Structures are given as structure tokens and as C-alpha cells.
Amino acid sequence: MNYWKEFAKGIWKRNPQLIVGLGFCPTLAISTSISNAFWMTVGVTFVLMGSNILVSLIRRIAPSHLRIPIYITIIAAFVTIVDLSLKAYQPAVYKSLGIFIPLIVVNCIILGRAEEFAQRNPILPSLLDGAGMGIGFGLTLFVLSFFREILGSNKLFGFTLIPGMEPAAVMILAPGAFFTLAFMLWGMNAVNSRKRNR
């Protein structure tokens, strides 16, 4: 088995949001600043890797009709770890991410990877798959929050760009999130269709 391929597929070929179309809620809601995006990615990647390892460990003993509740409980346990650690060590981030940390539980990417990959594969590929998917998720989030932070709050990595300029606040709010992601998907489609036609 080609380990590199398992890792790299999440980044472009099977990118969770742009190609597969999963996990839009946190992507849209959290991409208001790069620091939010970074911590969200850390949380999601940790949960993905942890749940993929555990699901792959128990794949032979888990009864198939009970697997979904078992997976959800595993995921919820890892999300609780993320929730409590962020609350303890990064209180500012915890406050600005709000309910979207506990909502990692219902991020379809994680349950999707458990169902589609981890329950059929050994531990190492599952771990790499989780890491790759997490990074792919984070990259999309990074690009989105890059544009939204510049346009919506006139900042980048938390530093003010042009002093005295009034930013377009709508980019920080929900409409800006929808528009930015729409343009990103548009660009993605354009690139892919050009590739196909060549």
C-alpha cells in the first residue's frame, strides 16, 4: 500500500470540502480569522486521527449493526478532550470558536472517514488518512479565512494592514462566508474543467 498516497489524497484529490462537499458548517462559520482557522484545524485533525486509530483498532470486534453509535461515542470523547484542553490553555480561542468546538462531533468528515476508510484499513494508513484529511480541511479553511480576514477586518494574522481604513464588515458575517466559498468552488470547478478539456 502506498502510504504517501493515503496521506496526500485529502489535500486536493479528495479534499473534504471542495471535492467531497462535507463539513461546510465549521468551514463557513469559523473562517473569520486565521487564528480561528488554525485552532479549528488542530482540533479537527486531532479528532480525525484519534478516531481513525481507535475505529481501525476495533474494526474486527465492533458489531456492525451497532457501529454508528460506537463511532459517535468515540468521536465525542475526542471532541471532549479538545474542548477541555482549549478551554484550559487557549481561553480566548475557546471563546471565539464558541459552540463550534463541541459541534466537531457532528462534522460529517470525521464520521465519513471512519465509515469509508478506518473501519476497513489497518492502523497506520488510517492514521495517515486522518492526518491528510485534517490538513486538507485546514488548507481550505486557511484560504477562506485569509480573504475574509483581509477584507472583513482589515487584518492579517491579527495585525492591522491599512491603518484608518474601514473594512467591509459584511465579509466577517454570514453573507461574506457564503460568497467567498462560492467563489472558491467556482475557481476550483474552472481549474478542473480546464484540466479535463485539455
Added chain:
Amino acid sequence: MEIKVFLAILLSTILINNYVLSRILGICPFLGVSKKLDSALGMGLAVIFVMTLTSFITHPIYKYVLVGYRITYLTIIVFILVIAAVVQLVEMVIRKISPVLHQSLGIFLPLITTNCAVLGVVLLNISSGFAKPNVSMGLLKSVVQGFGGGAGFTLALLIMAGIRERLEIADVPENLKGVPITFITAGLLALAFYGFSGMKI
């Protein structure tokens, strides 16, 4: 006096802080089930039902079990399991009582477990402080917020489905077809709903 409080909660969850268009919760079903009006209505009704019921059930669980025994660190696990159990139970009851209703709502119910708006509303009920010991009528406030959240979700879903039925026959650029144009529509809708934020209750 009290009536006014409940009205404020309802208005705020349906219009001002609409769960889909302002808080950005429940995008997956919003995209997936908004292609036709009747299926959007079915999904919306199922979500209203489940949200109201889970708000009703999780409130006493949080107040008396989780806080009572000081195990609030289990909140996430307990809530997601409660939601999954409620959805499962509702499906079984509906199948037994009314096969007709089951036929129209049945396929949407399993999807609701992973709808983040449902987990979102029960978590927001807690962070709004409805479960604090000194809040009067907290249970009713939670239920109203749950119902309002579901109604707001349904409203957004129905508007979207109405627009998408027209979009089918519109001339959309090739690369914008499907999800991107839906997001642009959602953005315009969100802009319109943003106008409600000036409302003072």
C-alpha cells in the same frame, strides 16, 4: 410580561439569528434537501419536531443529572447520544402510529442525527443560561428556543427550495452550476436576513 420574553426568543431565533443564514448551522441538509419544495417541507417539519423534543429532554438532563452530579464534562457525549436515541425513538413511534407520516418524514429522520443545528440548539440552550437554577420557566424557554430554531431552519429551507426550483431553468454559467450558485443564493438570502438585525425587541 412573560409572554413578551417568549415572543422575543421566537422572533430572535426565526428571523434575527436565523440558524442557517446567520449562525451558519445545518448547512449540509440546507444544501442537500433544498432541491424540491415538498421534500424541503418534510425535512423542515421533522427538524422542528426533533429540535423541540430534544430541547425538552436535554434541559432536565443537564439541570438535574449533569450539573447535579457534577459531570458536566460529559455534556457533549450525553447530548449527542440523547439526540441519536430521540431520533431513533421518534422514527419507531411514527412508523408504528402513522405509516403515511413515516413515508413522508421517514427518510429524513436518520439524517437529522448529524444535523449540527440540532446539537447546536441544545448547546445554545445551555449557554443562554436557561438551565441555571435561578432562571424561571427555563424549560419552557428552552422548548420555545428549540421550536423557533426549527421554524427558522424550515423558513430558510423553504425559501431556498423555492428559488432553486426556478434556478433549474435559469441559464447558469457551466462552472457555477450546482453547489457554487447555491452558495451565492444563500449569501444573498443571508444579506436580506441581515436586515432583521436592526430589529429591537
